[in-house]
Amino acid sequence: METTPLLRVEGVGKAYYSNVVLKNITFSLEEGRILGVVGENGAGKSTLMNILFGMSVIEKTGGYTGSIFVNGEEVHFRRPKDALNAGIGMVHQEFSLIPGFTVTENILLNRESLNYTVAEEVFGSCLRTLNRPAMTTRAESAIKKLNVDLDGETLIAELPVGHKQFTEIAREIANSSTKILVLDEPTAVLTESEADILLASMRRLADAGIAIIFISHRLNEVLTICDDIVVLRDGEVVLNTPTAQTSVRGMAAAMVGRKVESIAPENNEDTRLIGETLLEVDHLWVDMPGETVRNVNLAIRQGEIFGIGGLAGQGKLGIANGIMGLAPAGGTVRFDGKPLALNQPSAPLAAGISAVSEDRRGVGLLLEESIAWNIIFSAMQNQGKFLKPLAGGLVRVRDEAAICACAQRYIADLEIKCVNELQIVQELSGGNQQKVCLAKAFETNPRLLFVAEPTRGIDVGAKKVVLDTLQRYNREFGMTIVMVSSELEELRSICDRIAITDRGRIAGILPASEPSENFGILMMGTAHEGAQTA
């Protein structure tokens, strides 16, 4: 290479203890160029950025391997401050803005222009007063570089989301030493026109000599703006190419092209009976932090396995939580033709809907209790099972024998690896805990079962059992299952139809047999406009 690249990442790897999340990442970035980084959730983008920005979480979990060069010199960031000093500015996915401050104050947070006061001679420089006019000038010049319409005196809380994004970027630009700007999904929260403005600003910044790392799920945008593209999958660079040499389809295929046949059960379409509409969701909104659902319409039929996929934060988890009454929700939900009361956790349970929560340790299980107790708990509480009358029906006591028998049945059935049914759930591995969760939901004999992220954080063998079991209950008992998962291939392996969420809405519903690129395109919001009616 003739010129020294501004940033060079060479063979960087990172493992959280035994869990390898990044392997041998290598790429470089030249001055004035824009590098697009794309990948599914969990592909390792965030970890890579954490390393680049010297976030303390990396250092605390044992650092990283490989080397990073800025301007040809090897660097090793231990604190965000180190990265800042080296000229790397980062705009985070979640806004790090102070809502009660004005745009100007946020842009210059902790870098304010100050006036001399006598008090500082005694108490130190912290008693200098703010020089408002100078601050306004500095903020304005940063905003001007972005070429956006942003009033420095507006409070952040009153700004539309798009403008918050611009404020964040302006803050990094206002720092004159910034040479490399990392933008983590900046367009995710923007409207189309705002995104266009942002892309134009990015180009201007690049022309002014700043190198930009642009992380996005919007493949079209990446294609439009970037000079180079790096695609990550499972912690590895699977594609590193100049933009001109790839396409949306090419990137999507690279992103989701993982083969999971090894764990997918055979999809035999023999004796399935798909019936009438069982659950009808109309204009559902759910106020779940981080998983906001804005407007969802769905019809789920009796006896099918329905998948809900989509990227993190797009609302797929919110749908299940909203219907189950675990988060404030509105809209209409009809179950079996009858309206279902929202915001009352007991209503869906009474109607025969159960759920396996994505947060199994927090919500799903009583960690300090035995396996048997966990399995029968919901059934006993809500349906009065496992209770036998005593003294002529005056009191009812637990039927311990029946409880044990039931638990033993599930342990055999779901291959729960444990000492016996009285073992404490906390001592089980994640996969076995998940199986207990499933058993608990099955024991209530639901007509409809929501399963959220059933395979998150469990090993391959357990995954297969879980998926097989779901499918078996569907086939044998005709249990309607709605499975929410971030793993597209998993959904495709057992579901009949899959809905993809995007920005709190359903971007589209496709049969599971469609090629994965089509799902990838829905996820990336590329097909957003047309999909709403699907």
Added chain:
Amino acid sequence: MNKSDGISQFFIRNAVPLVFLVVSAVAIPISQFSPSYLIQELLIRLSRNAFLVLSLLIPIMAGMGLNFGMVLGAMAGQIGLIFVCDWNIVGVQGLLLAAIISTPLAILFGFLCGIVLNKAQGREMVTSYILGFFMNGVYQLVVLYGFGSLVPIVSAKLLLSRGYGIRNVTNLDGMRRSLDELIPLNIAGIEIPVATFLLIGIFCLFVLWFRKTKLGQDMRATGQDMVVARSAGIRVMRTRIISIVISTVLACYGQIVFLQNVGTMNTYNSHEQAGVFAIAALLVGGATVSRASILNVFTGIILFHLVFIVSPMAGKYLLGDAQIGEYFRVFISYGIIALALVLHAWRRMNDKERARAQFRGAEGGAA
């Protein structure tokens, strides 16, 4: 937003002060107090309490909620006053000297309090409340057993005749009202404590100036979002400690100003209610746990103390029995503090509901 919504929002935002306004508007004529008495009494109470209430502003700005730990500052102020009484320094000089002596103590107390509160993030208010109780025990132990034995106190007027420990009531006769009457002004029979108000005015200016300093800006940032502030490189923990130290020192001066007006000091009890009453007054003024302004301070003191002054007599005339008047006062005054807290919670819920409604109106409601 339409107009009627705006008006109802105004009522919701100011529900607490409005309730107090209505209660006092009803109670004033019933109490049969003369206007000159009421005005005089209000002026006294304003001058007496403003400093203490103002000392709460800075921790609120730094996001530490209502600083019940100001009781520590009050204790420091009282220790200063005990020394000055012992040395028999009177007048404004005595007050000044008491302030100078107690400042390092208050800084120390504030620093310790700040460290403890940093360890109890998110639960600052209840921690500082309990810390106040704890320090009250330490204070009583020191003053009742340490003073006169370990700490040299010579005045027989202060010491219990057993030779150690300070008497139950300390007479501040020599310093009594020395600040209030430093610049005498009497308008239509109403005495106005000009010097005290000047001091309060200077203090308000200080608060305004302080907001403009780098430290004030850091505190505001810390108060609004600690994580963001930290990621911007602000030394969050240090900033929080400084805010508590400033508050404690100001509460210490506030207690000195308060006691010079009251004229006697209940050695073991005067500070106990300082925190609760100051906080109640601030809440009544319409402040919240996270937002308070100088305007809240003054409306709060006026409304809270107005109810405190008129409710016993109003109760007496309304119910015809002196002691029922007293029970009425307790019921009204403390009931209203509880009401203020409930209304705050309700208002927060209301705000959240509105935010949700907006969110629905923009999206789901349209379909």
Added chain:
Amino acid sequence: MKNILATLFFAGISAFAALAMAAPAQFHIGVVTGTVSQSEDDLRGAEKLIAKYGDVAHDGMIKHITYPDNFMTEMETTISQIAALADDPKMKAVIVNQGIPGTTEGFRRIREKRPDILLFCGEAHEDPGVIQSAADLAINADNIARGYLIIAAAKKLGATDFVHISFPRHMSYELLSRRRNIMEAACNDLGLKFHFETAPDPTSDVGVAGAQQFILEKVPAWLEKYGKQTAFFCTNDAHTEPLLKRIAESNGFFIEADLPSPLMGYPGALGIELADVSGNFPAIMKRVEEAVIAKGGKGRMGTWAFSYGYTNSLALGEYAKTLIEKGVDAKTFRRKFKLEELFAAYNNATPGSTWNGGFYRDIQTNIEKKNHVLVYQDLYMFGLGYQKMTDVKVPDKYFTIK
């Protein structure tokens, strides 16, 4: 003059004082007491004044208000309650009974606004030096003289031994410990044997019930040990009740309580129902005396016939009224004040019983305070009547015992 005669005439023919108040009172007297829950007797005294002279609200003379129940922490309220009385232009005297912390400052505020108002304080809680600086007249119970007089009464009744029951916390209070020492000296001088016994502090972990149980168990043992002619005295109110119960049943003397009143200990110890005669001390005395005699305590148990707090409210009110009618105000009070007149007012408030006492004397400087009076009432022994203890001269030497 005719007017006065006419008023007197009306008052004479009318059984109800309220009717005499048809014409608005010429002046007002403010009375500040605690509530029923804090100090019932003080409040009853104020109510007696209202019954006699009418409430200001109905054109009468007395304006009665109460101070806060938790007065130790609500001093600000106490001060403004007291100071508010100066707002009434017809106000001529203010009586605070009891003088809780904040009274002095309340008085100072009244004085600044209305230098003519007479300021009286019954049972001052604040330091003597503090209340003396503001009040025209402050009253306290004379525990110094009583230290000698209780022993003298015991001697007169034929006691040979004297048991003083207390505990360390009380003995750290200056006046209580001084009184104990005076009692010991008086016993030595009068030929009684002095015994100091310790009982559990009711505020400690044993609680009131435990402390009372201790007294119930120990009194017979003490009587066994020191003989039947033993007089008992205790400093704590909670100890009084079981002590009375045991003495009534067996032997020994109980001269008077720490705060003597027919209501102190007797109703609880002897199970006397008094609800229907509240505030009427002659009736209360009659009923208590009957009960004591019925239990066999005749001639061995005594009290002050009228509650101290009740008398303070009533007598100071009456005294203030007399002074105002004579045209005395705060400025001339110092010149016109005579100790005899004060005691006359106290004696009038307690028909049958008499009072005595003297000026407060600071033990460190030996300065007599002319506006601070210590008072005590005659001893009434059930079954024997008044003991004329107020006529006994207390030797000077006892006032200097520390």
Added chain:
Amino acid sequence: MSIKRVCINLGLVLCLAGLIAWCVLTGKAYDIVLENTPTTVAGAEQPALEAVHVIIDKQEPVLMLEGDRIISTAIGVKHKIRIDVLDEDDKVLESRSHTYTIHDLGTPPTLNIPAVFAASKAEK
């Protein structure tokens, strides 16, 4: 640390020290025992006065009757005492002044009113 900073801090410390000194010097009060009791001055018997107003510096007048002993407080070391002799109706019959310093009065500081009255007469 710049010279300027050192100077400002030093100045402030000096100001504070000065302030403390000023407070102590001008604010220190002394308790004085005033007695209106018979005494002998230079061999001459001085009877107690029937009723006087005692005014120290510019304080409120204090009424003292025959035989009274009280404690009064005065700020500073040097004082001017004025004695107004009163008649039955509190009218001022005669007014005399006297200047003294605390150190003249012994421990505890005591002023005998008849003695002062006699002394000031001699001054006139």
